[in-house]
Amino acid sequence: MRDFGVIWGFPPSFHTSKSRVQTLRKLIMSDAAAPAQDTPKQEEDSRKVNLVSMDGDSFEVSRGVAAMSELVKTLISDDADDDEVQEIPLPNVKSPVLSKVIEFCSHHHNNPMREIEKPLKSADMHDVVSDWDANFVDIEQEILFELILAANYMDIKSLLDLACAKVASMIKGKTPQEIRETFNIVNDFTPEEEAQIREENKWCEEA
Numbered sequence: 001m002r003d004f005g006v007i008w009g010f011p012p013s014f015h016t017s018k019s020r021v022q023t024l025r026k027l028i029m030s031d032a033a034a035p036a037q038d039t040p041k042q043e044e045d046s047r048k049v050n051l052v053s054m055d056g057d058s059f060e061v062s063r064g065v066a067a068m069s070e071l072v073k074t075l076i077s078d079d080a081d082d083d084e085v086q087e088i089p090l091p092n093v094k095s096p097v098l099s100k101v102i103e104f105c106s107h108h109h110n111n112p113m114r115e116i117e118k119p120l121k122s123a124d125m126h127d128v129v130s131d132w133d134a135n136f137v138d139i140e141q142e143i144l145f146e147l148i149l150a151a152n153y154m155d156i157k158s159l160l161d162l163a164c165a166k167v168a169s170m171i172k173g174k175t176p177q178e179i180r181e182t183f184n185i186v187n188d189f190t191p192e193e194e195a196q197i198r199e200e201n202k203w204c205e206e207a
Helices: 017-033 040-046 070-075 095-108 131-136 141-154 157-171 176-183 191-200 202-206
Strands: 048-052 058-062 086-089
Touching (some): 070 141, 095 131, 095 141, 141 157, 157 176
């Protein structure tokens, strides 16, 4: 059997038992003494930013979580000191909605949401996405619509897809009248206008 030192190309001095012990000891000690280096991801997760809502409330989150928003990602400064917490204003997002956005980003930062199949295969969100995501968007309509606006403004595609899928699930299989009742939409079309719209969109019903 060939010596493993030869196989791996170790120098001849390594092949005596004493040299092996000394060399291995040096390797082990030097490795143990070397300080652990933070990976870029660990560094990103340890550094913080403050997201400031329309109401002036500040939410401290890691840069990694905040960077799930493409908008925020472009606003994060790489020149800031390690211990400096940068403030990023989000004047179009209310505090309760920003709190929900952060909840979503924190959950999916290291656990990407699976892609949503389109069109939806079911009106039950639990059949479409994970239970966590289905429960996350099981909220009041007003908050849901504001969440859509916030996800669009902050450019968080996965959150936008999820919130829009929730709205689609609320529409799926319903008649126009049922949709109006679901979303409290007042029908201001005349019978003639309704007939024209049905005619123009007949292909949707046939598909």
